[in-house]
Amino acid sequence: MDEILRANSIYLEKDKRIIIKNLTFSVPRHSIAAILGRNGAGKSSLASVLMGLSGYKPTGGRVYFEGEDITELSVTDRAKRGLTLAWQVPATFDGLKVSDYIMLGSGDKSENILKDVLERIDLNTVSYTNRILDKSLSGGERKRIELAAVFAMQPKLVILDEPDSGIDAISLDKIKQLIINLRDGGTTILLITHREEIVEIADKAYLIGGGEIVKDGSPYEVVCFFKTECDECFHRVIPEGFTKEV
Amino acid sequence: MEKILDEYKELMEAYDRSGGVSGEFSNPKIPSIIISGNKVLGKNTVEGLILESEPIENGASLKIIVKKGTKILFPMKLCFGLIPREGIQIINVYAVIEDDAGMNAISHCVFPNAEHIVHKMNFKLEIGKRSFFRYSETHFHGVSGGIEVMPYVQGVVGEESLFEATFILKEGRVGLLDTKYDMEVMKNGKVELYVKVWGKGNDNILIEEKAALKGENARALVKSRVVLQDNAHSKVVSEISASAPYARGHVDCTEVVQGNAVAEAVPIVNVSNRLAKVTHEAAIGSLDSREIETLEARGLAEEEAIKILVNGILR
Numbered sequence: 001m002d003e004i005l006r007a008n009s010i011y012l013e014k015d016k017r018i019i020i021k022n023l024t025f026s027v028p029r030h031s032i033a034a035i036l037g038r039n040g041a042g043k044s045s046l047a048s049v050l051m052g053l054s055g056y057k058p059t060g061g062r063v064y065f066e067g068e069d070i071t072e073l074s075v076t077d078r079a080k081r082g083l084t085l086a087w088q089v090p091a092t093f094d095g096l097k098v099s100d101y102i103m104l105g106s107g108d109k110s111e112n113i114l115k116d117v118l119e120r121i122d123l124n125t126v127s128y129t130n131r132i133l134d135k136s137l138s139g140g141e142r143k144r145i146e147l148a149a150v151f152a153m154q155p156k157l158v159i160l161d162e163p164d165s166g167i168d169a170i171s172l173d174k175i176k177q178l179i180i181n182l183r184d185g186g187t188t189i190l191l192i193t194h195r196e197e198i199v200e201i202a203d204k205a206y207l208i209g210g211g212e213i214v215k216d217g218s219p220y221e222v223v224c225f226f227k228t229e230c231d232e233c234f235h236r237v238i239p240e241g242f243t244k245e246v
Numbered sequence: 247m248e249k250i251l252d253e254y255k256e257l258m259e260a261y262d263r264s265g266g267v268s269g270e271f272s273n274p275k276i277p278s279i280i281i282s283g284n285k286v287l288g289k290n291t292v293e294g295l296i297l298e299s300e301p302i303e304n305g306a307s308l309k310i311i312v313k314k315g316t317k318i319l320f321p322m323k324l325c326f327g328l329i330p331r332e333g334i335q336i337i338n339v340y341a342v343i344e345d346d347a348g349m350n351a352i353s354h355c356v357f358p359n360a361e362h363i364v365h366k367m368n369f370k371l372e373i374g375k376r377s378f379f380r381y382s383e384t385h386f387h388g389v390s391g392g393i394e395v396m397p398y399v400q401g402v403v404g405e406e407s408l409f410e411a412t413f414i415l416k417e418g419r420v421g422l423l424d425t426k427y428d429m430e431v432m433k434n435g436k437v438e439l440y441v442k443v444w445g446k447g448n449d450n451i452l453i454e455e456k457a458a459l460k461g462e463n464a465r466a467l468v469k470s471r472v473v474l475q476d477n478a479h480s481k482v483v484s485e486i487s488a489s490a491p492y493a494r495g496h497v498d499c500t501e502v503v504q505g506n507a508v509a510e511a512v513p514i515v516n517v518s519n520r521l522a523k524v525t526h527e528a529a530i531g532s533l534d535s536r537e538i539e540t541l542e543a544r545g546l547a548e549e550e551a552i553k554i555l556v557n558g559i560l561r
Contacts, residue, residue, distance in 0.1 A: 051539075051543060054539065074548075075539050075542035075543055076542045076547050078543075079542060079544060080545050084543045084544065084545075087536075090540065091536045091537045092537075093537060093555065093558050094559055095557065095558025095559060095561035096554060096555075104544040104545075104546065104554075105544030105545050105546075153544060153545075
């Protein structure tokens, strides 16, 4: 299986703190790769680096997408190449309709696509199409709409940052199935999570701690290591004021 | 004759670009008027509506009367504008909505080639008892910013009546906007004023909205949304005074600044009756970078993302 995404020796430093340190990993095409780690391990920062968000330009290392160095590319240019991100806490938008948001990145603007993706994430088309994507939506609704937008976009690779958090109305099994369906539809998944239960659907897993990859392997191996070794590990949290020369 | 036809055609094209449907001007069921400069290019009235126009120097005077007990079925369409690059247009409107009557009106003011244009509208409004008038005014300007727009609306909302006014200027450059609303609201009457403006370049925007709640249980909502970019400047002065028991008012002003733009918001609340209540909220901030990046992550360019966000705010 060829690699679709590769991060080589990534460093990220913010406010004189090292957030990510010498991080190297890759994601095989048409697979689900999981990045597992505790809160504060650097998972969301890594997602931001990969997507090229402002304030997350790596202080060292390169990011490659389909063999192309995308380290200097804007968010838009990365998205146009087929890379996208579903945020852990998605943004809300005053005045923007749910249907318009979902269809923004879709090549096919037909109503059938909208209906299909809303049904996939258990949202009623009639109730949600004309709703505004503002703060009147619950966190769970907003997360599901984010997933629907990813389904409509059909990216080559999506980074799902904690896709199961805040979705109380959908079971974990449903989320897992949605992610598997997404992969089977041709999208590669980079799954970022702190819950080992969801890692089992991955084809490959990485454990991140203290901004470093501390273990990689099969989901089973990584989850076992996470359960047995991580509590006492130095990487568990980044100590306050921790700095190192990069 | 040919010149007037060309003028009409160009005005209608601009009208369509501003969101209007020019074909409606030929529908006999829809009351309408088209004024280019000081020339009335088209006029249609319906039963129960008096619509009179008279040319004046640099513009026209209009008298609009909705007769007692008449509810006009279709919204009246008004189109004002100037096709030349330079000029002055002054529109004086005297509108009366008599008792138990009502009408909606949609006005488009189009100045597609404006370089040195002045557009003034003096709108005097009297709404009788148990009546309504909803007035929406959308502006479409060219890209040069060489325009001064001064709409002044002054009026009285009678007992148990409603006046709703929406002013929209999102397309093209604002130039100088100096808009004033000054309304008095009587017992159980209600006024809602909405202003939505997108300022660019060195546009200068002054919005003054005043509502005086003089009757028992009178209501007012004064809401403005202004987005500024480049070196644009805005000042929004929103004032509600309440002097009658159970009068209720709310001022809601949001301004978004980008670039070197400068925004001011001045909410004024005046309460002189212990049973009345007026509240206000004002916020000035920038566009959320998370929201922009979320849209960029769907493949939109930054400018497209900003446009979507701004249109959402000004919706």
